[in-house]
Amino acid sequence: PRHLCPFCYETDLSWVLSSGRGVLHSYAVQRLGPPSGFEDDLPYAVGVVKLDDGVQLLGRLWPDPDGEWSGYSCDGRVEFHGADAVEIGRRPVPWFRRAG
Ligand SMILES: [Zn+2]
Numbered sequence: 003p004r005h006l007c008p009f010c011y012e013t014d015l016s017w018v019l020s021s022g023r024g025v026l027h028s029y030a031v032q033r034l035g036p037p038s039g040f041e042d043d044l045p046y047a048v049g050v051v052k053l054d055d056g057v058q059l060l061g062r063l064w065p066d067p068d069g070e071w072s073g074y075s076c077d078g079r080v081e082f083h084g085a086d087a088v089e090i091g092r093r094p095v096p097w098f099r100r101a102g
Pocket residue numbers: 007008009010011012
């Protein structure tokens with residue numbers, strides 16, 4: 003979220019509902035040397051998602067059923083798939099999974 007429009011500097015902004023669908027622009031799987039506080043999350047993946055609605059954001063990526071992210075690819079389709087309330091309370095970030 004922004005506090006003003008980066009183009010016209012309007013500050014009277016509002017929330018817009020997103021489809022939650024988009025493409026994975028880039029991603030990385032963290033296996034070693036996590037930032038402080040993320041040691042227990044290893045391995046994990048983060049990616050930049052370009053939503054179909056025209057914005058992009060950073061989010062966590064759900065692993066595939068085998069526990070890896072080998073099915074993900076840049077420009078592959080992803081969709082919002084939130085984590086449970088405990089995880090969201092711990093780290094309030096959007097989660098995405100692969101979409102067909
Ligand atoms: Zn504007």
